[in-house]
Amino acid sequence: MNITLKVWRQNGADDKGRIVEYKMSDISPDMSFLEMMDVLNEELITKGDDPVAFDHDCREGICGMCSMYINGEPHGPEDLITTCQLHMRSFKDGDTIYVEPFRAAAFPVIKDLVVDRTAFDAIIQVGGYVSVNTSGNTQDANSLPVPKADADKAFDAATCIGCGACVATCKNSSAMLFTAAKISHLALLPQGKVEAQERALNMVEKMDELGFGNCTNTGDCEVQCPKGISLENIALMNREFLGASLKSEK
Amino acid sequence: MKDLFDNIPDGPLADKWTKYKAEAKLVNPSNRRNIDIIVVGTGLAGGAAAASLGEMGFNVKAFCFQDSPRRAHSIAAQGGINAAKNYQNDGDSTYRLFYDTIKGGDYRSREANVYRLAEVSANIIDQCVAQGVPFAREYGGLLDNRSFGGVQVQRTFYAKGQTGQQLLIGAYQALSRQIHKGTVTMYNRHEMMEIVKIDGKARGIIARNLITGAVERHSAHAVVVASGGYGNVFFLSTNAMGSNVTAAWKSYKSGAHFANSCYVQIHPTCIPVTGDHQSKLTLMSESLRNDGRIWVPKKKEDSQAIAKGEKTALDIAEDDRDYYLERRYPAFGNLVPRDVASRAAKERCDAGFGVNKTGQAVFLDFADAIARFGKDGVEARYGNLFQMYEKITAENPYEMPMKIYPAIHYTMGGVWVDYNLQTAVPGLFAAGEANFSDHGANRLGASALMQGLADGYFVLPYTISNYLADDIRTGAISTEHTEFEQAEKNVQDRLDFFMNNKGTKTVDYFHKKLGKVMWEKCGMARNKQGLEEAIVEIKAIRDEFWKDVKIPGVQNSFNQELEKAGRVADFIELGDLMCRDALNREESCGGHFREEHRTEEGEAMRNDDDYAYVAAWKYKGDNETPELHKEDLKFENIELKQRSYK
Numbered sequence: 043m044n045i046t047l048k049v050w051r052q053n054g055a056d057d058k059g060r061i062v063e064y065k066m067s068d069i070s071p072d073m074s075f076l077e078m079m080d081v082l083n084e085e086l087i088t089k090g091d092d093p094v095a096f097d098h099d100c101r102e103g104i105c106g107m108c109s110m111y112i113n114g115e116p117h118g119p120e121d122l123i124t125t126c127q128l129h130m131r132s133f134k135d136g137d138t139i140y141v142e143p144f145r146a147a148a149f150p151v152i153k154d155l156v157v158d159r160t161a162f163d164a165i166i167q168v169g170g171y172v173s174v175n176t177s178g179n180t181q182d183a184n185s186l187p188v189p190k191a192d193a194d195k196a197f198d199a200a201t202c203i204g205c206g207a208c209v210a211t212c213k214n215s216s217a218m219l220f221t222a223a224k225i226s227h228l229a230l231l232p233q234g235k236v237e238a239q240e241r242a243l244n245m246v247e248k249m250d251e252l253g254f255g256n257c258t259n260t261g262d263c264e265v266q267c268p269k270g271i272s273l274e275n276i277a278l279m280n281r282e283f284l285g286a287s288l289k290s291e292k
Numbered sequence: 293m294k295d296l297f298d299n300i301p302d303g304p305l306a307d308k309w310t311k312y313k314a315e316a317k318l319v320n321p322s323n324r325r326n327i328d329i330i331v332v333g334t335g336l337a338g339g340a341a342a343a344s345l346g347e348m349g350f351n352v353k354a355f356c357f358q359d360s361p362r363r364a365h366s367i368a369a370q371g372g373i374n375a376a377k378n379y380q381n382d383g384d385s386t387y388r389l390f391y392d393t394i395k396g397g398d399y400r401s402r403e404a405n406v407y408r409l410a411e412v413s414a415n416i417i418d419q420c421v422a423q424g425v426p427f428a429r430e431y432g433g434l435l436d437n438r439s440f441g442g443v444q445v446q447r448t449f450y451a452k453g454q455t456g457q458q459l460l461i462g463a464y465q466a467l468s469r470q471i472h473k474g475t476v477t478m479y480n481r482h483e484m485m486e487i488v489k490i491d492g493k494a495r496g497i498i499a500r501n502l503i504t505g506a507v508e509r510h511s512a513h514a515v516v517v518a519s520g521g522y523g524n525v526f527f528l529s530t531n532a533m534g535s536n537v538t539a540a541w542k543s544y545k546s547g548a549h550f551a552n553s554c555y556v557q558i559h560p561t562c563i564p565v566t567g568d569h570q571s572k573l574t575l576m577s578e579s580l581r582n583d584g585r586i587w588v589p590k591k592k593e594d595s596q597a598i599a600k601g602e603k604t605a606l607d608i609a610e611d612d613r614d615y616y617l618e619r620r621y622p623a624f625g626n627l628v629p630r631d632v633a634s635r636a637a638k639e640r641c642d643a644g645f646g647v648n649k650t651g652q653a654v655f656l657d658f659a660d661a662i663a664r665f666g667k668d669g670v671e672a673r674y675g676n677l678f679q680m681y682e683k684i685t686a687e688n689p690y691e692m693p694m695k696i697y698p699a700i701h702y703t704m705g706g707v708w709v710d711y712n713l714q715t716a717v718p719g720l721f722a723a724g725e726a727n728f729s730d731h732g733a734n735r736l737g738a739s740a741l742m743q744g745l746a747d748g749y750f751v752l753p754y755t756i757s758n759y760l761a762d763d764i765r766t767g768a769i770s771t772e773h774t775e776f777e778q779a780e781k782n783v784q785d786r787l788d789f790f791m792n793n794k795g796t797k798t799v800d801y802f803h804k805k806l807g808k809v810m811w812e813k814c815g816m817a818r819n820k821q822g823l824e825e826a827i828v829e830i831k832a833i834r835d836e837f838w839k840d841v842k843i844p845g846v847q848n849s850f851n852q853e854l855e856k857a858g859r860v861a862d863f864i865e866l867g868d869l870m871c872r873d874a875l876n877r878e879e880s881c882g883g884h885f886r887e888e889h890r891t892e893e894g895e896a897m898r899n900d901d902d903y904a905y906v907a908a909w910k911y912k913g914d915n916e917t918p919e920l921h922k923e924d925l926k927f928e929n930i931e932l933k934q935r936s937y938k
Contacts, residue, residue, distance in 0.1 A: 054849070072566045074684075080571055080800070087798045087844050087853065095850055097359060099532040101572045103680065104457055105363040120683075127683050152503055153850040160480060163360050167472040171465035172424045176344040176749045178412070183421040184379060187433025197426035197451055200458060204362055227426065234424045 043069040043135045047082065049094055050142040055150050061140075071131035075118065076101060076108065078130055095154040101126040103268065106203030109210075110155050111142040116207035116266050124205060124268045144210035148217070148253045159206050161252045162220060168248045169241035170224040172234050192230050199227040201269045208263035208271075214255030219263040221249050222279035223271045229282055239286035246283050296549070296908055296923040299710040300404040305929050306386075309408045312711075316754050317761035324349035327760055328512040328769070330497055332484045332539045334361030336456075336741060337724025338518030339463035340748025346470030348753060350760075353510055354467065355479045355499055357534055357855070362464040365520055365532040366724075366744060369456025370577035370677065372438060372448035373741040375413040380437050384445040386410045391930060393739060396442045396629050397704070397732020398882035398898065399932050400552070402906075402925060404711055405729045412750040413742050417449055419749060423462040427451050440737035441578055442629035442937070448738045453577050453677045459741055463748070482508075483855060484539045485786075486779040487515065487546040487720065494546075494720035495769050496776065498783045502855060505848035507783055509776045511769035514719045514756055517543050518748070521703035521725040523556070525863045525870065526815070527807025529700035530562060530575040536859040537866050540707050540726045548715035549708035549908035549921060551728040553866065554874035554884045557735055558816050559701035560586075560633035563684055564653040573699040574684055576656070577677055578737040581626045583661035583670070584694070586633070588645040588654050590614045595645045605647070605655055605693045616640055624937040631734045631883050631896075632937060634698035638816050639894065641697070648695055657693035698816060702740060704731040704883060705873070708908040708923075712755035713747060716910075721756065723747035728906070733882025787847050790857045795842040799856040802837045806830065806860070806867055814871050819887040823875040827868060834864045869909055869918060876920060879903045900932050 044067045052059030069078055076098050083093035099107040108125040112118035118128045133139060141155065149157040174180065200223070208219040225242050228234030234241075257276060264273045301308045301315075319327065327350050331342040334356040342354040356364060376389040389410035394401060417435070421427065427449050428436040437446040451458040470476040481502040488496040488511070496511035519539035523529035544550040561576045589595045590612050597603040616636055618625045628636075637654050640646070647653050662670050667690055671678065678689050685695070707715055707722035709729055714721050724744040731739065813826035837860070845851045880889040880896035881903070889897045906923040 070567055070569060073569045074571070077569045077571050081569065084798055084800060087842060088796075090844070092845050093853060095852055099358060099363055099534050100365060100368045101533060102368055102530075102574050103683075104368050104454070105358070105365070105532060107358060107363050122679070123683055127680070129684070129686070131686060156850065159359060163362070163468065163471075163478075163480075166465065167468045171469045172422065173469065174419075174422045174466075175347045176340070176419060176466070176753070178415045178750060180415075180418045180422040183377070183417045183427075184434045186421075188429055189433055190429045190431050193426050193429040193433075196424075197428075197458070200426050200451075200461060201454060203457075204360065228424050231424050231426065233422055 043071060043130060043133070045069055045133060045136070046138040048138060048140045051094070051154055052151050054153060059151070069130055071129065073130045074101070074126060075112070075128040075130065076126050095156045097156050098126055103127040104203060106205040109144045109157060109205055111144055111210060113140050116144060116210045117268050122268060122270055144206050146209045146215035146254070148215065149206060149209065161254070162204050162206065162217070164252060165217065165221055165245050165248050166224065169237070169244040172228060173237060186232055188231060196227050196230040199223045199230070199271065199275050202271055203269060205268060207266045207268060209254065211262045211266040212255065213260065214258060216257045217249050217254035218257040218276050218279070219267065219271055219273070221245050222275040225282055226275040226278040229278065238282050239289065242279055242282035243286040243290060295716065296708065296921055297710060298402065298923060299712055301711070305403060305407050308404050309411055313754055316758040319757050319760050319764060321349050323764045325351055327351060327763060328353065329514050329516065329756065330355070330510060330512040331516045331518060332497065333364065333518040333520060333726070334467065335364035335366035335518065335520055335724060336460060336463055336744030337748040338516065339364065339460065339467050340745050341516055341518060341723060341752045342476055343463060343466035343470050344749050344753045345756065346473070346475035349475065352470070352476040353479065353512065354476055355482045355484055357481065357483045357502060359480055361467055361478060361480070362461065364460060365535050366460045366741070367457045368532065369741055370453040370575065371579040372440060372450035372455045372738040373416065373459065374440065374447050374738045375417045375449060375742065376410055376447060377414050377417060379435060380446045382445045384447050388445065389413060389447065392443045393730070393736060394732065394930050395935060396734055396736035398734050398935055399732065399900070399904070399927065400881055400925065401730055401732030403927060403929055408751065409730050409743055409746050412746045415750055416742060416745045420459060420462050423466060425451065425458050425462045438579060439582055439627060441581060441627045441633070442624070442736045450579070453579065453674060456741060459745065463745070484519070484542065485783040485858070487542050488775050488779045489546055489717065490769070490773055490775045493718045496771065498779045500783070503850055505851065507780055507787070509771035509780060511771045511776070513760055513763045513766060513769065514721065516721045516723060516752065517707060517726050518723040519726050521706065522863070522866055523700045523703050525806070525866050526700045526810045527803050528565065528570060528573050528811070530559060530573050533572060536862070538859050538862045540722065541862040541866060543707050543715060543717070543720060543722065545911050547717045548720055548722070549910050550706070550869060551708035551906050551908040552705035552873065553870045554814070554877060555704035555733045555882060556700060557630055557702040557704060557883050558634040558698045560630055560637055560698050561656060561696045562699035562701070563681065564648055564695055564697040565650065574680065575699070575701060576681060576694065576696060578630065580656060580674060580677060583673070584626065584656040584658050585615055585660060586617050586626055586654055586656055587613045587615045588640045588647060592644050595647055598647045599649050599651065605657070614645070621937045628937045629734060629736060634816060635885060637698055653695040653697045655693040656696045658689065659693070662690065702735055704728065704733060704735055708906065712758065713751055714755065714759065719759065721752060723752055733884055786858065787854065790841065790843045790854055791847045793841060793843065795840040797840050797842055799841060799853055799860050802833060802841060803860045803863065806833050806864055809833070810867050810870070814874055817885050817887050818874050820875065823871045826871045830864060830867045830871065837861065837864060872918065873907055873909065876907060877903055898934070
């Protein structure tokens with residue numbers, strides 16, 4: 043396959059950035075998108091140019107580190123996968139492909155396609171956990187049965203990989219789906235229920251403080267989420283948040 | 293050479309850990325906040341250790357090279373975590389988990405460490421459930437279990453095919469809670485470059501900020517290396533692209549021993565290589581072997597026709613299929629341990645029965661499982677794995693058997709540690725896959741998650757306190773010591789070298805070249821001649837690397853090629869050590885298969901008389917041959933037997 047890449051190049055957060063064109067030939071349809079980027083970088087380095095910086099690690103769709111915006115969609119054209127799981131067979135010979143970073147005020151560009159997503163860590167740090175210390179004497183794991191339906195729903199919410207596609211695709215750069223997934227994962231389980239309202243309050247407050255936008259229910263986040271995290275989680279979060287707000291003295 | 297003290301407590305096996313905990317020295321809460329601990333790596337072992345030590349009140353500094361601690365490669369573990377809960381009432385016990393792990397490791401691990409692992413396994417499940425880890429449950433609301441290779445009980449807890457993710461998120465959340473409380477300071481996108489020793493003790497590290505390129509000094513009273521395994525020495529493996537040996541290798545070069553590096557696990561069920569562009573291999577969880585059946589055609593002409601695309605698996609009649617694991621190992625069938633399953637696949641493919649164009653693939657067939665449970669039943673069990681397979685190969689595994697082949701997956705060898713998980717360098721600890729201690733020559737499925745969390749949550753908090761009890765009067769460690777200055781200079785010199793070298797070849801060029809030598813000569817099967825050749829070839833790669841490697845960009849900025857260069861430099865040195873270790877071990881055991889040492893049926897043949905020891909190598913200098921130190925393994929509770937799964 044022959045393709046034309048139009049790649050966002052930006053040398054640090056203060057640089058204005060621009061699109062640079064690269065022609066690629068002899069691309070195998072069996073290559074993953076990132077392997078195609080590897081080939082590009084090998085060529086650039088050999089020519090004495092600076093390779094394109096991009097984040098990636100596990101290359102099997104679970105670590106959440108890869109993060110490109112490809113032809114106007116986070117993680118590219120296919121549903122329910124990350125960029126590292128995208129293969130060149132999803133494109134046609136002769137295609138022009140635009141590759142940009144995830145854009146959001148709360149995700150500043152570090153270099154080229156690499157952005158800083160530590161704002162997600164900051165949201166988890168204010169409450170995305172059950173407050174239990176390590177000890178050798180927690181109660182037996184089976185002493186508290188959890189209805190299978192609740193456990194399954196909690197699991198579905200907990201499969202979020204923290205990649206940021208939901209923020210990148212949202213016109214408001216809202217982090218509602220990410221935040222809601224954690225709030226409902228924990229609120230659905232008896233272990234996390236105790237702190238559910240306080241957790242919702244603290245995490246939502248942090249999310250606003252970090253510069254993520256509001257949710258206007260367009261639902262693009264759900265469509266673009268590589269793990270198919272459901273919008274229902276946002277409804278559940280709102281319930282916890284509202285309950286907490288009514289009780290809160292803040 | 294006798295300088296390896298295992299420090300195993302006296303007394304009966306089952307009482308050792310209880311006795312240790314009762315007698316261990318403690319640090320009182322008001323002193324803990326004045327004691328600094330560095331943890332390198334935030335996977336299950338490092339993340340759990342950092343969180344637990346933070347909860348205790350120590351002042352923890354945690355480092356990871358990824359952009360968030362949540363991305364450590366533990367996240368990719370799929371199948372499950374073992375624990376001796378006996379919830380299924382099928383005869384499980386602490387002793388049986390201990391026994392299975394020793395046997396599965398082909399009698400090359402330390403009894404006391406493994407027993408402790410089995411003992412704390414049940415606590416792990418309790419702890420994780422308390423954290424909100426959403427394990428799979430039955431309709432009655434209780435936890436579900438599945439079987440894994442090499443055992444005859446159901447003791448594996450799981451969360452679909454994403455168990456590692458769920459456990460890591462649990463540890464990450466516990467860690468996040470401590471970061472919020474201020475007991476843990478998190479250094480994302482930082483790479484450990486050097487261990488700093490003062491008066492013989494580990495007292496800090498030199499790290500590079502991967503965003504700014506700044507070289508930083510960090511001091512502490514103890515350092516934990518939990519940086520994972522070294523499978524990427526083969527270039528192609530199931531490890532994440534960034535997984536590396538650097539922190540473990542710097543530990544070795546600072547005086548810790550590197551043990552049993554030839555014990556590498558080759559996982560039988562991975563997606564086969566498709567071409568030269570391949571950057572990594574993808575695992576299909578071992579849990580698939582619960583219900584999938586592995587086979588190749590009985591007739592070579594059928595295999596050739598499939599490879600050419602003239603036939604498919606569906607054209608091969610039942611009688612013409614060779615379910616070779618069920619044939620060779622009727623007692624365990626498709627659930628033999630990983631090393632056995634991998635070698636059996638290689639044997640069939642080497643004999644010409646492989647089923648893709650490279651000749652290196654076998655079928656993993658779910659037709660029977662679909663007939664038994666229906667497509668929905670199979671989807672409920674393995675849905676995400678099937679989806680992953682289809683995305684990568686563009687073939688639908690519900691209709692056509694999967695094609696799989698073994699790939700490098702896990703490394704049992706690592707930094708030598710004693711019962712305290714302490715290396716030969718006082719104050720330097722190693723945990724999780726980075727150490728060598730629990731899996732012997734072969735790790736059983738679902739035991740890596742167990743070991744990572746056992747080390748991090750339940751072992752290190754006791755053993756580090758025991759060590760630090762003598763440090764309460766030390767006070768803060770200054771980073772102005774000459775040792776810091778020297779270590780920083782070493783790091784800086786190496787970075788300067790890379791940036792100024794006028795080479796012509798990329799880092800990946802060397803990494804791929806090294807990987808090829810390692811896979812061919814120090815991979816699934818090894819022999820004396822091949823290993824000796826590999827040592828010579830690796831030397832040549834090393835010389836060429838230092839002469840001709842080319843690094844673009846600048847040092848004081850985000851520079852991914854510069855990161856890779858340092859890691860590959862260490863992999864090259866490790867490759868040499870692995871070949872020496874494999875050469876020294878004149879026996880076949882677990883993941884180490886020497887072609888000279890096999891039974892008439894082609895099974896691995898151990899030599900307990902001469903090799904029932906841990907081979908711990910000591911660094912002697914960059915151009916010196918490393919020195920072999922031996923820790924004899926004493927089996928007081930288990931009788932050594934030829935491992936049989938027939």
